[in-house]
Amino acid sequence: EPEVTQTPSHQVTQMGQEVILRCVPISNHLYFYWYRQILGQKVEFLVSFYNNEISEKSEIFDDQFSVERPDGSNFTLKIRSTKLEDSAMYFCASSELGGPGANVLTFGAGSRLTVL
Amino acid sequence: AQTVTQSQPEMSVQEAETVTLSCTYDTSESDYYLFWYKQPPSRQMILVIRQEAYKQQNATENRFSVNFQKAAKSFSLKISDSQLGDAAMYFCAYTIKAAGNKLTFGGGTRVLVKP
Incomplete structure (x- = not known):
């Protein structure tokens, strides 16, 4: 079964450093998403991306965040x-189409980011 | 703002028994979708079951079924004949049709299955 692949599985970084988290969505999917889960808190939507541009973003997704589909x-x-x-x-996720009816999200296993 | 609440942080069930996880949500929308996702220790969230709000019939997927009470804004998940592999974190999630796959999640319920 097709999977969403995320790398790295765990990254430790120093405060102030730049971090890039990578995701390989399912090949025929057109919509891409990032969600995050702070330890002990709910999973939160960050951003959705379609046709090489952001389609929606949450208030969490401020100027320090960016998304890209470089290839x-x-x-x-x-x-x-x-x-x-x-x-x-x-968590990265992808879906074939944008609607939630039959086009459910497939999630990756996640990238744990630890900032020291 | 829409909210999703899972009031049970943890539930324990004996293998082969039944466990019911509760979920309530708050919305003023009429056209929305509800989901239960399972997150095993390997961390990848997997869709268990989904329900469209305009459908009165409760969704069922093998041993998993929901009790959707639209007026009460309740969406519980029943796991029948529990198996060791059902042990995981279970998340209830909601989205309105217009929001596509922008999901609002509950806090999760950890299910422990005792052999």
Whole structure:
């Protein structure tokens, strides 16, 4: 069964450093998403991406965050200058189409980011 | 703002028994979708079951079924004949049709299955 692949599985970084989290969505999917889960808190929507542009973003997704699809397969989340509060599990997801009816999200296993 | 609440942080069930996980949500929308996702220790969230709000019939997927009470804004998940592989974190999630796959999640319920 097709999978969403995320790398790295765990990254430790110093506060203020830039981090790039990578995702390979399912090949025929057109919509891409990032969610995050701070330890002990709910999974939260960050951003959705379609046709090489952001279609929606949450208030969490401020100027220090950016997303990109640099080639035909990867989808990346960049955090420009990490803060302690960015420590979380980041989940990439993709869907074939944008609607929630039959086009459910397939999630990756997550990338744990630890900011020291 | 829409909220999803799972009031049970943890539930324990004996193998082969039944366990019911509760979920309530708050919305003023009429056209929305509800989901239960399972997150095993390997961390990948997997869709268990989904329900469209306009469908009155409760969704069922093998041993998993829901009790959707639209007026009460309740969406519980029943796991029948529990198996060791059902042990995981279970998340209830909601989205309105217009929001596509922008999901709002509950806090999760950890299910422990005792052999």
